[in-house]
Structure formats: C-alpha cells, structure tokens
Amino acid sequence: DQQVKQNSPSLSVQEGRISILNCDYTNSMFDYFLWYKKYPAEGPTFLISISSIKDKNEDGRFTVFLNKSAKHLSLHIVPSQPGDSAVYFCAASFGNEKLTFGTGTRLTIIP
C-alpha cells in the first residue's frame, strides 16, 4: 500500500519556466513532509521540508505547498535551471516514525 504517491514518473520543463512536482498522500496522520533530490550515482539530498502547521515554505527558488484537506503537496521550482534535472522524491512522516517515500519523479530541464 503506497501511502505516498508521485503519479508523474517524469516531467520535462523548459529552462527558465516553472517546474511543479506533485505528491499525494493517504495517511492523515502525516505531519511532516520533505523533498529530496537525487542525481545519478549519488544518494538523495535534502531539499526542503514543511510542517503540517504551515501551508507554504520557501527557500530561494524552491517553494513547497501543502494542502492538508486534499492530502496533497507540491514543489515549485522557479526559474528552472539545467542543474535541477534530477529525480525528486517526496517523503512524509508522523511523530517520530520513519520516513515514507514516494516513487520519485524524474525532472528534465530542457535548455
């Protein structure tokens, strides 16, 4: 049972445009959400997080939005750059439980 879902396995975006990556979850107890970025042959690196008490968190070009009623979060990257091409994983947890990851979305930025 996939509690965290990333329904788009891949996404292509023109350089300079906005990239929007989506993530849905089913467990209403999740209260902390994270995004990780992974390049080939490297481990995932932490990108940005958001607590369920917020609906938006911003860090430079990266913004995460959380819609608790829809059990949906999204990552916005503006403007998209070639170095953003990677696989993006969303993850969720509650309390001090383990992270539950989504299946990932491969983002390709087209120059």
Place this chain on the structure above:
Amino acid sequence: KAGVTQTPRYLIKTRGQQVTLSCSPISGHRSVSWYQQTPGQGLQFLFEYFSETQRNKGNFPGRFSGRQFSNSRSEMNVSTLELGDSALYLCASSLSTGSPSNEQFFGPGTRLTVL
C-alpha cells in the same frame, strides 16, 4: 567533513548467497537508516539504528538484518538472496533520532545485482 560512505559500491551475487553491506556515517552522527530503492517502488525503509540499538524496522522479511557498532558504523546483511533483492541499497545518517526534522544525509548507495 567526510560524507556518508558505503562499501562496496557494486556487488554481483547469485541466488541463495548472502551479502553484507557496510555504511560509515558522518562523524558525530549516531543514527543510521537503511533503504532499498527499486524502480517503481521508490525508497523503502529497511531499519534504523541508534546507539547500537535497532529503533525502527520496515516491512521486510527476516532475511534482512542489520547491526550498528559502537563507532556508529553499520552493516546490513541479506541472507538467501532472491532475484527480487536486486536494488540500490542506501544508507543515511543523522545526528540524532526521534524527529523527522533531523536531516538525513545519504550515502551514494550499493548497487546489488542478484543473478
């Protein structure tokens, strides 16, 4: 500061064999978590160790086991390998445990292929 290191980086085994993977966390980090990454499944949590004790465990069969040493280095073992165990095994370390805001730093992974 050195990152998380994992050895070996690549491994080929045959069905029925057993394998041991190693992870050295960032100096000072006491929590080590292991994940299995397969296409279409994302990262599946295997287990977490903190101060040599298994703190959390995912839904994997008993063929998957791990341990942590006093220097925080960790090993995971898979016995009686199956074709479906072919995956990228990732190790992540963090300073502490008990909160998802403790940032996890991942190693590059060990690519295991079972023939």
